[in-house]
Amino acid sequence: xxxxxxxxxxxxxxxxxxxxxxxxxxxxxxxxxxxxxxxxxxxxxxxxxxxxxxxxxxxxxxxxxxxxxxxxxxxxxxxxxxxxxxxxxxxxxxxxxxxxxxxxxxxxxxxxxxxxxxxxxxxxxxxxxxxxxxxxxxxxxxxxxxxxxxxxxxxxxxxxxxxxxxxxxxxxxxxxxxxxxxxxxxxxxxxxxxxxxxxxxxxxxxxxxxxxxxxxxxxxxxxxxxxxxxxxxxxxxxxxxxxxxxxxxxxxxxxxxxxxxxxxxxxxxxxxxxxxxxxxxxxxx
Amino acid sequence: xxxxxxxxxxxxxxxxxxxxxxxxxxxxxxxxxxxxxxxxxxxxxxxxxxxxxxxxxxxxxxxxxxxxxxxxxxxxxxxxxxxxxxxxxxxxxxxxxxxxxxxxxxxxxxxxxxxxxxxxxxxxxxxxxxxxxxxxxxxxxxxxxxxxxxxxxxxxxxxxxxxxxxxxxxxxxxxxxxxxxxxxxxxxxxxxxxxxxxxxxxxxxxxxxxxxxxxxxxxxxxxxxxxxxxxxxxxxxxxxxxxxxxxxxxxxxxxxxxxxxxxxxxxxxxxxxxxxxxxxxxxxxxxxx
Numbered sequence: 001x002x003x004x005x006x007x008x009x010x011x012x013x014x015x016x017x018x019x020x021x022x023x024x025x026x027x028x029x030x031x032x033x034x035x036x037x038x039x040x041x042x043x044x045x046x047x048x049x050x051x052x053x054x055x056x057x058x059x060x061x062x063x064x065x066x067x068x069x070x071x072x073x074x075x076x077x078x079x080x081x082x083x084x085x086x087x088x089x090x091x092x093x094x095x096x097x098x099x100x101x102x103x104x105x106x107x108x109x110x111x112x113x114x115x116x117x118x119x120x121x122x123x124x125x126x127x128x129x130x131x132x133x134x135x136x137x138x139x140x141x142x143x144x145x146x147x148x149x150x151x152x153x154x155x156x157x158x159x160x161x162x163x164x165x166x167x168x169x170x171x172x173x174x175x176x177x178x179x180x181x182x183x184x185x186x187x188x189x190x191x192x193x194x195x196x197x198x199x200x201x202x203x204x205x206x207x208x209x210x211x212x213x214x215x216x217x218x219x220x221x222x223x224x225x226x227x228x229x230x231x232x233x234x235x236x237x238x239x240x241x242x243x244x245x246x247x248x249x250x251x252x253x254x255x256x257x258x259x260x261x262x263x264x265x266x267x268x269x270x271x272x273x274x275x276x277x278x279x280x281x282x283x284x285x
Numbered sequence: 286x287x288x289x290x291x292x293x294x295x296x297x298x299x300x301x302x303x304x305x306x307x308x309x310x311x312x313x314x315x316x317x318x319x320x321x322x323x324x325x326x327x328x329x330x331x332x333x334x335x336x337x338x339x340x341x342x343x344x345x346x347x348x349x350x351x352x353x354x355x356x357x358x359x360x361x362x363x364x365x366x367x368x369x370x371x372x373x374x375x376x377x378x379x380x381x382x383x384x385x386x387x388x389x390x391x392x393x394x395x396x397x398x399x400x401x402x403x404x405x406x407x408x409x410x411x412x413x414x415x416x417x418x419x420x421x422x423x424x425x426x427x428x429x430x431x432x433x434x435x436x437x438x439x440x441x442x443x444x445x446x447x448x449x450x451x452x453x454x455x456x457x458x459x460x461x462x463x464x465x466x467x468x469x470x471x472x473x474x475x476x477x478x479x480x481x482x483x484x485x486x487x488x489x490x491x492x493x494x495x496x497x498x499x500x501x502x503x504x505x506x507x508x509x510x511x512x513x514x515x516x517x518x519x520x521x522x523x524x525x526x527x528x529x530x531x532x533x534x535x536x537x538x539x540x541x542x543x544x545x546x547x548x549x550x551x552x553x554x555x556x557x558x559x560x561x562x563x564x565x566x567x568x569x570x571x572x573x574x
Contacts, residue, residue, distance in 0.1 A: 082472055101478055108476040114469045118491045118570035131477045159571035
């Protein structure tokens with residue numbers, strides 16, 4: 001939380017961390033300690049992550065929000081062992097990200113649904129199960145269960161192109177839920193969808209989270225989305241990518257869509273917006 | 286065919302036949318004029334047109350002469366006769382199919398090795414490309430002669446020449462196809478900690494099917510060329526290549542052209558069959574119609 005854009009942001013970051021330690025419901029699942037990641041490019045080094053420290057507890061729904069280039073996706077990819085940090089420590093479920101990946105500790109949802117076009121919806125959801133060696137009977141049972149969870153029952157034998165964008169993204173969430181990973185990493189999963197579909201999916205995602213007790217790390221660039229979904233919001237800023245604020249949500253866990261009209265919601269959203277503004281350097285605004 | 290393709294194809298065929306007839310008259314006229322002069326007889330334009338299309342050894346035979354020749358050497362001969370084009374076409378076709386099958390397998394195997402192994406990528410790919418810069422006409426007789434010396438003759442040497450030509454488009458197409466999966470699809474496999482062979486069978490292989498069939502269309506046509514070229518140095522024993530060579534020895538242009546047309550028809554049938562197989566596979570794989 002060092003070198004934030006302003007003093008105010010610094011203070012609120014400290015406060016956020018304090019709140020977090022006070023109210024963490026479960027054991028720490030993801031723990032990052034002074035994480036650095038520098039990409040060597042043709043134009044010189046790019047500091048994608050700089051001194052990122054953060055703890056995500058079991059059952060948390062944590063959103064990462066910030067402008068493009070702030071390292072939120074990179075952070076998620078480091079957790080998933082898709083990128084290697086160049087400095088600092090990170091553990092997932094108490095082990096290295098690589099070991100966690102080998103343990104199949106997490107499901108990852110990408111910005112694009114990325115369904116395999118030659119597989120039906122059911123077989124797409126079954127893909128990780130096939131790879132992980134589940135029996136045919138169990139695959140069948142799990143596919144049925146997860147498709148029901150994302151309200152796609154009846155679309156088992158459709159090919160991806162026969163589904164709308166929102167339904168495809170739901171299928172890709174089902175794919176990440178099909179095996180027993182207790183962490184769900186989501187990289188702007190609804191970024192490409194229109195607002196109405198997005199609202200609907202946000203609501204469904206919350207219901208799903210309540211039913212499954214998973215820990216969710218969620219990357220977004222939408223303030224209302226972050227506030228509506230999260231128990232904690234991590235505000236990040238670019239060049240170098242760093243955490244400028246961590247906001248603990250005071251909203252109840254049960255959130256109807258119209259909670260977004262309440263003063264409490266608007267106050268948190270205001271604080272996120274302030275955090276984003278503070279972290280944003282004005283020279284390139 | 287169908288889907289509104291029939292009419293355009295018929296128009297093109299009609300245009301080709303029209304141009305062919307015009308060229309027949311034009312190319313055969315000088316010789317026909319010589320005949321008239323020697324015989325000292327009068328001739329009209331219609332005589333000339335009719336006669337240029339009925340020469341025994343024309344520079345360019347007319348389409349109907351070729352059609353009659355093809356009819357006589359296919360439908361009116363027993364298929365076991367050495368004068369039957371069906372017999373010769375089968376000889377060439379068997380070598381083509383054997384070479385095509387071997388070439389496709391070789392091409393796929395090389396592509397898999399190239400995609401999965403950096404050393405193979407660096408060491409084999411340049412040779413694959415270099416192999417195709419050697420003119421097949423130069424190397425074919427040597428393959429035939431060398432294999433004959435070690436006791437191999439008949440179908441296999443010709444099939445090997447087909448293999449030599451047909452593996453190339455398959456390697457190039459499949460290297461491209463196996464590398465075509467997007468980063469996100471490969472990342473997904475990594476998040477599942479999938480093994481290399483799982484990534485291959487569940488992602489790379491199905492993803493490369495359109496590339497495979499596109500390459501196989503080129504490969505099957507080029508296999509036929511390879512088999513025909515392979516028949517030329519054998520002393521014109523059997524096959525469409527032998528018919529071409531024998532025809533040119535004896536100035537039998539009608540025979541040459543009928544062998545050429547049969548070869549072309551064979552090639553288009555083979556390409557169509559591969560295309561149909563590709564269409565069947567992509568329908569099974571749920572490609573949007």
